Amino acid sequence: MNDVLVGRNLTKRFGQTVALDGVDLAVRTAEAVAIMGPSGSGKSTLLHCLAGIMRPDEGEVHLLGQRIDAMGERRRSALRRTRFGFVFQFGQLLPELPAEENVALPLMLGGVSRQRAVRQAREWFAPLGLRGMEARRPGELSGGQAQRVAIARALVARPAVVFADEPTGALDQRTGQDTMRLLVEATRHNDASLIVVTHDSNVAAWCDRTVEVRDGHLVAMSGATA
Amino acid sequence: MNLDLTWRLLKGGGRKGLLGVWLTLGAVAVSTALLLFAVAANLAFDARAERGAWRNPVPAAGDAVAVEASRFDYVRDQVITVVDLAALRPDAAPPPGLPRFPKPGETWLSPALAELARDLPPAELGDRYPRRAGVLGDEALVYPGELVAVVGHAPDAPAMTAERSDDWIVAKPPVRVASLAGTPSEDAEAYKVLAVIASVLMVVPLLVFGGAAARLTVARRDRRLAALRLVGATPGQVVRMTVAEAVLVALAGALAGAVAFALAVPYLTRIEIQGGAWFAGDLFPGLAVLAGVLVAVPLLVGLSAVAGLRRVVVSPLGVAKRETPPGMRFVRVLALLVVLAVFPMLTQGTSVAIVAVALGLAFLCLNLAGPWVVGLIGRITAGTARGPARLLAGRRLVDDPRSAWRTVSGVALTGFVAGFLGLLSPGAFAVDDRPLQLRVLAPAGQAEQVAGQARERLAAAKVPAVVTVVKRTVVAAPSGPLDTAGMDRARTALAELVPGRTATTEADEGRFGEQILLDVRVGTIVVLSVSFLVAIASAGITAASSVLDRRQTYGLLRLAGTPLEVLDRARRAETLIPLGVMGGGAILVGAFCATPFMIGGISVAGVVTLVVCVVLGFAGVIGAGALSRPLLRSVTADPAPRPD
Numbered sequence: 001m002n003d004v005l006v007g008r009n010l011t012k013r014f015g016q017t018v019a020l021d022g023v024d025l026a027v028r029t030a031e032a033v034a035i036m037g038p039s040g041s042g043k044s045t046l047l048h049c050l051a052g053i054m055r056p057d058e059g060e061v062h063l064l065g066q067r068i069d070a071m072g073e074r075r076r077s078a079l080r081r082t083r084f085g086f087v088f089q090f091g092q093l094l095p096e097l098p099a100e101e102n103v104a105l106p107l108m109l110g111g112v113s114r115q116r117a118v119r120q121a122r123e124w125f126a127p128l129g130l131r132g133m134e135a136r137r138p139g140e141l142s143g144g145q146a147q148r149v150a151i152a153r154a155l156v157a158r159p160a161v162v163f164a165d166e167p168t169g170a171l172d173q174r175t176g177q178d179t180m181r182l183l184v185e186a187t188r189h190n191d192a193s194l195i196v197v198t199h200d201s202n203v204a205a206w207c208d209r210t211v212e213v214r215d216g217h218l219v220a221m222s223g224a225t226a
Numbered sequence: 227m228n229l230d231l232t233w234r235l236l237k238g239g240g241r242k243g244l245l246g247v248w249l250t251l252g253a254v255a256v257s258t259a260l261l262l263f264a265v266a267a268n269l270a271f272d273a274r275a276e277r278g279a280w281r282n283p284v285p286a287a288g289d290a291v292a293v294e295a296s297r298f299d300y301v302r303d304q305v306i307t308v309v310d311l312a313a314l315r316p317d318a319a320p321p322p323g324l325p326r327f328p329k330p331g332e333t334w335l336s337p338a339l340a341e342l343a344r345d346l347p348p349a350e351l352g353d354r355y356p357r358r359a360g361v362l363g364d365e366a367l368v369y370p371g372e373l374v375a376v377v378g379h380a381p382d383a384p385a386m387t388a389e390r391s392d393d394w395i396v397a398k399p400p401v402r403v404a405s406l407a408g409t410p411s412e413d414a415e416a417y418k419v420l421a422v423i424a425s426v427l428m429v430v431p432l433l434v435f436g437g438a439a440a441r442l443t444v445a446r447r448d449r450r451l452a453a454l455r456l457v458g459a460t461p462g463q464v465v466r467m468t469v470a471e472a473v474l475v476a477l478a479g480a481l482a483g484a485v486a487f488a489l490a491v492p493y494l495t496r497i498e499i500q501g502g503a504w505f506a507g508d509l510f511p512g513l514a515v516l517a518g519v520l521v522a523v524p525l526l527v528g529l530s531a532v533a534g535l536r537r538v539v540v541s542p543l544g545v546a547k548r549e550t551p552p553g554m555r556f557v558r559v560l561a562l563l564v565v566l567a568v569f570p571m572l573t574q575g576t577s578v579a580i581v582a583v584a585l586g587l588a589f590l591c592l593n594l595a596g597p598w599v600v601g602l603i604g605r606i607t608a609g610t611a612r613g614p615a616r617l618l619a620g621r622r623l624v625d626d627p628r629s630a631w632r633t634v635s636g637v638a639l640t641g642f643v644a645g646f647l648g649l650l651s652p653g654a655f656a657v658d659d660r661p662l663q664l665r666v667l668a669p670a671g672q673a674e675q676v677a678g679q680a681r682e683r684l685a686a687a688k689v690p691a692v693v694t695v696v697k698r699t700v701v702a703a704p705s706g707p708l709d710t711a712g713m714d715r716a717r718t719a720l721a722e723l724v725p726g727r728t729a730t731t732e733a734d735e736g737r738f739g740e741q742i743l744l745d746v747r748v749g750t751i752v753v754l755s756v757s758f759l760v761a762i763a764s765a766g767i768t769a770a771s772s773v774l775d776r777r778q779t780y781g782l783l784r785l786a787g788t789p790l791e792v793l794d795r796a797r798r799a800e801t802l803i804p805l806g807v808m809g810g811g812a813i814l815v816g817a818f819c820a821t822p823f824m825i826g827g828i829s830v831a832g833v834v835t836l837v838v839c840v841v842l843g844f845a846g847v848i849g850a851g852a853l854s855r856p857l858l859r860s861v862t863a864d865p866a867p868r869p870d
Contacts, residue, residue, distance in 0.1 A: 053785055074789075081787025092782045094618070096625030101617065108614040109788055 004029045004064055004193050005161050010049050011058035012042075012216075019045040020056065021216035027161065032184050032194040034204035037213035044165060046213060047197045051084055051163045052076040064160065081109055085154030085162040085192070087183065089169040092150050093138040099149045100125070100134040106157045124152035128182055144175035151183050155190055162187050164196045168203055180206040249767050249774075250472075251479040256763045257436040258483025258523050260756055263494065264425040264432070265515055266487075270508035271421040274500070275414035278368040280321045281309055282411040283401040290402035291318040292327070293386050297397035299375070299721075299728045301351050301714050305501060305737060306339060306373040310726070312381040314402070321376065321406040323366025328378030332359040336367055336374040349687060350714035354721040369502030384725035389669065397727075413738075417500060417745070424749055426582050427646070428756045430589040431639040434632075435764045436526060469528040476527035480520050497752060499745050558598045562591035562815075569819050585646075588819050592642055592812055596635055599811070600804045601627035607803055615792050619799035630804055632768045637843040638808040640757035644839035645816025664702045664716055666729040668695075676700050680723060687719035702729065747831065754839055761843060766850030769801070773854050777861035784862035793862070794855060801851055802844075809843060 003026040012020040019042045027033050027050075037043040048054040050061055052068050053076075061069040068079060085106075086092065093102045103121035108114055125134055128148040138146050147167060154162050167183060168176030180196075184206045187194040196207060204210045212220040283294040292313050299306040313327045320327045328334055333355040335343060340361050343352045355375050362374055379386050390399040410418075488510075495504040511519075565588045604623025611617035623630045631638075668676035673695045680700055681693045689712060690705035700723075702716065720729040773780065780793055813836065 051785075077784075077787050077789060079787070080785070081789075084787070086782075086786045088782055092779075092786070094621070094779055094783075096621040097618070101621070105614060105788075106786070108617070109792060114612050114617065 002029055003027065004031075005050060005195075006062045007046070007050050007056075007059065008062075009059035010046065010056045010061070012045050012049060012054065012056050018216050020049065022059070023213070023216070023218050025050070025211060025218065027193045027195060029160075029193060030188050030191050031209065032187065032196065032207040034196045034198055034207040034210040035213060036198060036201070036204050036210055038199065041213045042216040043197045043213045047163055047165060047195060050195065051086070051161075052079055081106060082157060083160045085157065085159040087147065087150045087154050087162065087164040087167045089166040090143075090146075093146055093153075095138050098135045098137055099130070099141065102138065102149055103152045103156050106153060110157060121152065121156055124156060128152055128186065142175075143171050144179055147171065147175075147179045148182060151179070151186055155186055155192065158190060159192055161193045161195060164194065166198055167196065168198070168200065173202070176200070176203065247475055249771055250475050251482065253435065253763065253767045254476045254479025254523065254527060255483035255486060256759065257432050258480040258519060259487040259490065260432055260483075260760060261429065261523065262484060262487040262511060262516070262519055263490075263756065264428045265519065266509045266511040268418070268421050268425055269511055269515070270504060271414075271418045273505075273508045274368050275410035275418055277322070277365065278414055279408040279410045280366070280406045281307065281398075282408045282414075283398065283403045284407070284409050286402050286404035288404065290404055291315045292403055292406065293379075293381055293400050294403050294406065295386060295390060295398055295400040295726060297390070297726065297728050298730075298734070299354065300717060300730070300734050301342060301346070301373070302710055304373055306375055308375045308377060308728070310377050310379055310385050310400070311406075312379040312383065312386045314381055319405060321366060323363035324376065325360070328359065328376055330378050330380040330383065331357050332378040333357060334360050334362050334376040334378075336362045336372055338371045339373040339375060342373070346714070347711075349718055350711055351718060353718050364505065368500065370505055371502050385722075386726075388724070388726040390726045400726075413500075413742075416742075420746070420749060422582055423585065424753045426586045426589070427643045427753050428760075430586060430593070431635070431643075431757055431760045431764075433526070434593055434635050434639065435760050436523065436530070465532055468531050472531035473524045473528040476524035477520070479527075480523040483523075484516060484520060497748065499748055501741055556598065558591075558594040562588070562595040565591045566815065566818060570822055585819065588815065589639065589642060592639065592815055593635060596631040596638060596808060597627040599808060600631045600634075603804050603807050604630070607799070615795035616799055618792075618796035619803065622796070622800050623804060629768070629772065630800060631808070632764065634801060634805040634808055634847065635764065637758075637761040637765065637805060637847050638812040640754065640761045640839065640843055641809045641812035642816035642819075643753055643757050644836045645813035645818075646820040662704060662708060662713070662731060662733075664720060664729040664731060665699050666720065666724050666727050668698050668700050668724055670698065673698050673700060676724060680720060683719040683723065684716060687715045689716045689719060691716065750835060754835070758839075758842060758846060762846035762850050765801070765847040766853055769797070769851045770854040770857055772797070773858050773861060780858065780862050790859060790862065794858060797858070798848070798851060801847060805844065805847055809840065813840070 005027045007023060007025045010020050010023040010025075011018070023042075023046060025033075025046070035043045035046060045054065049056045049059075049069070052061065052071070055069055059069070060067055063079070063083060068076060071079065080086075093099075094105070097105070100118055100121050103124060104114070104117035107117035107120060112120070122134055125131055128151060130145060130148055130152070133141060133145060133149070138149070141149065150167075154164075162183075164183060168179050171179060180203050183196075184194060194207070196203060198204055209221065211218050281294075281296050292311060292315075294312075295310045297308050297310075299308050309321070311321070311328055312330070318327050324334055335355060335358060339355075340358070343355065343358070346352065355377070359378075362376065364370070366376070367374060377385070386400050390397050491506055491509050494509055495506050497503070565584070569584060569588060600623055604620050604625075604627060606620075607616055608620025608624060611620050666676070666680075677693050677695050677700045680702055681691075684691045684693065684702060689708070691702045692705060693700060693702045695701070702720065704712070704716070708716070717729060723729065783793065784790065
């Protein structure tokens with residue numbers, strides 16, 4: 001399988017603090033990678049650099065061979081919209097939109113008509129165990145249901161890579177496990193790669209590979225390596 | 227302990243939390259300053275009415291001490307109020323502003339008139355008021371710079387016994403009075419009524435704005451306070467903490483507003499009404515009122531905060547978990563319809579208090595119906611949206627119509643004011659094509675004799691004029707063009723030609739009506755300016771607070787690649803769609819409420835004011851909303867947004 005996303009020699013500083021120090025990471029197509037590490041180790045910074053949210057001070061990020069860290073904010077923003085999907089710990093759903101419109105939103109932002117976007121969005125509900133929840137608003141969903149809606153939204157535009165930042169952080173263990181299973185299965189089913197930032201080894205266990213970040217360095221890897 | 231925790235919450239809100247506090251503080255400051263202005267305006271008109279009361283004599287029921295009469299004279303196109311006084315008893319108390327009762331033949335001039343008499347040639351003014359004994363104090367004047375002359379007479383002097391016009395707009399005939407206290411004149415009372423109406427129109431949007439500001443504090447805190455409820459804080463503790471925080475911020479805002487008002491007073495005194503500017507003292511509301519406002523505003527803000535917190539207190543999950551908001555009841559619109567149905571029954575004969583209450587009710591009902599209509603607009607917008615921006619805007623309107631209404635309510639309510647005053651403003655000013663002739667009514671059977679004297683006096687003053695007699699009226703028409711100096715020479719020449727009467731032009735006689743029209747116009751502009759200020763401040767503050775409230779969602783949407791333009795467009799649509807519908811609706815309601823009070827047809831000036839109002843309102847709200855765009859950019863630039 002080919003590398004879909006490659007980060008080389010990624011370095012990021014915040015004032016005197018070195019958050020990332022020459023990190024190399026490559027992710028293959030449909031591969032699930034967990035990034036672990038204690039708080040403040042630099043794992044979220046690594047995710048932000050790889051996702052084009054943040055520009056590294058040094059190093060390069062390539063998506064399918066195209067360098068993205070040198071792009072302007074507008075192009076990186078468009079890239080995030082079309083090629084990446086995101087699942088956060090909480091708060092990513094718009095509270096005033098029903099679940100189906102939350103899922104349809106990335107498609108509408110990409111220019112798909114509302115009718116078609118909602119139709120496509122609805123297709124994600126049954127596979128993720130959300131049948132009947134289409135018209136519910138986020139406030140009327142449980143934490144696990146809301147995360148599954150977020151997974152549907154992250155995948156609806158068929159991204160190349162899904163980034164998940166502590167996706168089960170606000171869920172109980174059983175719901176967290178269910179959510180991770182659905183996240184891994186759904187991304188794999190769509191040939192998308194998955195990068196999960198977590199400090200929970202149970203979450204990381206769902207991934208093909210785990211990398212550990214400590215003080216801005218990749219210090220350990222487990223599972224299949226690049 | 228609660229206060230300590232409240233203070234920690236207030237301080238610990240972070241940079242953006244503090245920005246929210248500043249926004250609330252600013253909103254309360256603006257509200258307080260404008261509230262003080264609305265209150266001070268009423269007190270100022272009261273003060274004017276009281277100061278001018280001595281010129282409006284009350285007939286003595288028993289023994290009289292003096293005889294008082296008044297009339298109007300003119301110089302350089304300005305009105306001079308002439309008060310003729312005669313003492314009936316040596317111990318008669320002088321009127322305000324005079325150290326002693328004027329002796330027969332003496333004249334006392336107001337400072338501005340005295341200055342004018344010094345500056346102009348005697349033949350133009352000074353000769354009308356010979357034997358000047360002194361200058362009137364400010365207590366005698368309705369406004370600084372007013373032209374007033376007090377002329378002393380003997381009780382049997384022709385000026386105090388001759389027949390005068392009984393039209394109070396032109397003159398007041400001699401009246402035997404027990405004192406010179408007098409009573410506020412009819413026109414002063416009319417101005418007080420207009421001031422009350424203007425205050426109602428200004429205060430209601432202010433209260434709405436103040437309430438919005440209070441809820442702004444709660445909106446920022448509700449999640450945190452709901453969390454406190456979840457960990458076991460009692461409803462009482464939550465309420466006390468909220469009230470403490472809101473009152474603390476409001477008190478600071480109220481103090482800032484009072485200072486801002488005090489600083490603005492010198493500028494506000496320049497607004498000319500009734501022909502003149504104001505004494506600064508008139509616009510200072512007094513310590514008691516000031517203290518009252520400084521207590522009332524934080525209290526009202528506290529109460530509003532409690533009302534906003536009801537959901538948190540009732541159910542801690544109500545805010546912590548967002549649910550479908552309950553639909554608003556149609557009764558809100560029904561209330562407005564009932565008030566509108568009753569409004570046409572009000573006629574000009576109805577008491578002012580009832581009109582003011584009805585106007586206030588219509589205003590409040592419009593404010594009640596607003597969120598319901600916004601919700602309806604939201605459902606229609608969301609239902610018909612094709613793109614993400616309109617969909618977001620529509621759903622947001624449905625989700626929280628009250629918040630959306632707060633953003634546009636200022637301009638919508640201003641639309642009501644504009645609609646009301648637009649029709650109420652009586653017509654444009656007539657083009658002045660009246661003949662420049664001085665006319666004076668002669669005593670019965672003496673018209674020819676008076677005309678002869680007029681010819682002699684005018685010739686002596688070197689004013690070429692043709693003097694004719696029409697029935698009892700002696701008419702002096704200048705033979706050629708006459709400038710204002712020439713006109714004043716003619717007026718001076720004809721002074722005291724007929725005791726107790728002044729030679730006047732047609733324009734002079736229409737001056738009172740024109741002044742009222744001018745004042746209604748100025749009042750309209752003042753009310754609209756205040757409403758605008760409130761509306762635009764309200765739009766700016768609510769737009770900024772909306773960004774702050776939703777910063778986490780906006781931030782995550784931006785991270786996921788949503789263009790800033792889409793978020794901004796959604797925000798704009800969220801404001802402009804209800805603004806267009808509600809602003810237009812409010813103007814129509816305002817115009818409808820004004821119809822029972824319309825004088826003549828629709829006023830062109832009023833319609834122009836209305837159009838300017840709508841354009842400025844929209845531009846102001848768009849501008850105020852645009853000001854929060856950098857804030858939106860700033861909050862969405864945060865790469866790792868976290869909830870509070």
